[in-house]
Amino acid sequence: MTKVMYASITKKIVMSLMGLFLITFLVVHLSLNLLILFDKSLLKFNQAAHFMATNPVIQLFQWVLFLGFVIHIILGVVLQIQNWMARPIRYERKGSSELSYFSKFMIHTGAIVLIFLVIHFANFFIKAKTGHIDEITYDQGTYENMGQLVVTLFKDGWYVAFYVVALLLLGFHLEHGFQSAFQSLGLNHTKYTPVIKAFGTVFTIVLTLGFIAIPLVIYFS
Amino acid sequence: MDLTLKIWRQASANDKGRFVSYKVNNVSADSSFLEMLDVLNEDLVIKGEDPVAFDHDCREGICGACSLYINGRPHGPDRGITTCQMHMRHFKDGETITIEPWRAKPFPVIKDLMVDRSAFDKIIQAGGFISVRTGGVPDANAIPIPKRDADLAMDAAACIGCGACVAACKNASAMLFVAAKVSQFALLPQGRVEAKERVQKMVAKMDELGFGNCTNTYACEAECPKEISVANIARMNREFLVAKVAAPKDK
Numbered sequence: 001m002t003k004v005m006y007a008s009i010t011k012k013i014v015m016s017l018m019g020l021f022l023i024t025f026l027v028v029h030l031s032l033n034l035l036i037l038f039d040k041s042l043l044k045f046n047q048a049a050h051f052m053a054t055n056p057v058i059q060l061f062q063w064v065l066f067l068g069f070v071i072h073i074i075l076g077v078v079l080q081i082q083n084w085m086a087r088p089i090r091y092e093r094k095g096s097s098e099l100s101y102f103s104k105f106m107i108h109t110g111a112i113v114l115i116f117l118v119i120h121f122a123n124f125f126i127k128a129k130t131g132h133i134d135e136i137t138y139d140q141g142t143y144e145n146m147g148q149l150v151v152t153l154f155k156d157g158w159y160v161a162f163y164v165v166a167l168l169l170l171g172f173h174l175e176h177g178f179q180s181a182f183q184s185l186g187l188n189h190t191k192y193t194p195v196i197k198a199f200g201t202v203f204t205i206v207l208t209l210g211f212i213a214i215p216l217v218i219y220f221s
Numbered sequence: 222m223d224l225t226l227k228i229w230r231q232a233s234a235n236d237k238g239r240f241v242s243y244k245v246n247n248v249s250a251d252s253s254f255l256e257m258l259d260v261l262n263e264d265l266v267i268k269g270e271d272p273v274a275f276d277h278d279c280r281e282g283i284c285g286a287c288s289l290y291i292n293g294r295p296h297g298p299d300r301g302i303t304t305c306q307m308h309m310r311h312f313k314d315g316e317t318i319t320i321e322p323w324r325a326k327p328f329p330v331i332k333d334l335m336v337d338r339s340a341f342d343k344i345i346q347a348g349g350f351i352s353v354r355t356g357g358v359p360d361a362n363a364i365p366i367p368k369r370d371a372d373l374a375m376d377a378a379a380c381i382g383c384g385a386c387v388a389a390c391k392n393a394s395a396m397l398f399v400a401a402k403v404s405q406f407a408l409l410p411q412g413r414v415e416a417k418e419r420v421q422k423m424v425a426k427m428d429e430l431g432f433g434n435c436t437n438t439y440a441c442e443a444e445c446p447k448e449i450s451v452a453n454i455a456r457m458n459r460e461f462l463v464a465k466v467a468a469p470k471d472k
């Protein structure tokens with residue numbers, strides 16, 4: 001029997017590539033979500049949702065995305081278990097030498113985001129795929145009214161609170177993850193690394209605020 | 222100054238171990254941390270008790286023998302120094318100081334505060350050397366090396382192998398140590414010859430010994446007594462990636 005062993009660095013490189021890939025997905029997701037705020041009739045959002053649900057390239061890519069999630073999550077858990085095993089006896093006095101603060105909580109923020117992902121999936125994706133969505137007719141045609149589904153959910157205070165908390169934790173995850181991915185890929189440079197770190201922080205804040213703004217605007221309007 | 226020391230005592234590798242508190246009085250603020258422990262040990266010997274075992278050798282900050290995880294930090298509360306170079310003025314009168322051994326699966330406790338760091342030697346044996354025949358000592362400047370590369374190689378070679386990076390890392394990862402050793406060779410022409418094999422062998426040994434994975438927390442750089450940069454870890458990641466993708470496979 002040959003035991004398949006991947007080196008720690010191989011795992012980290014794959015982890016970082018998947019992480020960066022998932023970040024591009026978040027950018028696409030946020031751009032589509034923002035449509036809901038700029039069109040009261042929800043036409044643009046529903047058209048975009050329809051496009052994402054029917055375009056064959058997107059349909060194919062959806063599976064690549066699934067794979068990206070699965071690899072990132074499985075590797076994250078495997079790496080974490082190995083890391084816990086590497087120190088069987090803990091320190092009495094906890095250390096606090098980390099220079100990247102949120103690096104300490106990647107498994108915790110990741111786990112909550114995963115729970116969010118499952119609930120999010122049940123709320124939108126599965127409903128859309130199994131056809132439990134009302135239709136709405138515009139002059140431009142008839143679409144599944146995904147926008148109304150979103151608005152209804154975002155009128156529920158508890159859901160909005162959960163959504164905001166989960167997205168904040170995603171922000172913490174990205175704050176470390178973004179710059180960490182470049183380091184894992186070996187991209188460390190005296191001139192560009194500070195730029196990557198600064199860009200990562202600004203990008204994370206903009207992305208997180210963008211996601212959080214949507215439920216808050218809908219809830220309070 | 223009067224201090225309370227909460228020290229990890231463990232009679233042998235197989236003993237379970239526990240914390241024991243000791244009082245040390247009239248400690249000079251100018252004494253080093255190890256001198257303070259010497260005073261404690263003299264007291265213990267006079268009382269007929271077993272002195273606290275801890276590693277030390279040169280006491281000049283260059284050998285890498287001293288260790289100690291002091292109040293949650295390897296080599297204590299100061300940057301860029303080893304425990305032997307740390308003085309008691311960094312502590313307050315009446316303070317309780319917690320002293321623990323390095324904690325990592327590949328660094329088992331031998332006795333009290335001493336750990337077995339031979340895992341590092343095994344990593345070096347896996348590839349941290351040059352096996353090409355270099356002949357006699359070449360003339361100075363016979364092999365031109367850019368100043369920048371020479372400096373970076375020297376910075377990496379400053380690693381004294383103390384293990385503070387492993388002790389500080391929340392994952393007990395040895396990446397900074399291995400990266401420093403890989404880098405000091407990878408940056409120089411003599412080391413390039415075996416660079417691709419070296420990085421793969423040293424990383425494989427590091428994984429095999431049970432060190433954790435790097436999660437880029439950068440605690441290692443913060444605690445390294447020689448202030449070795451995590452840029453070396455990125456260099457090792459690069460070297461490793463290139464070696465995996467581009468190195469010819471053995472037949």
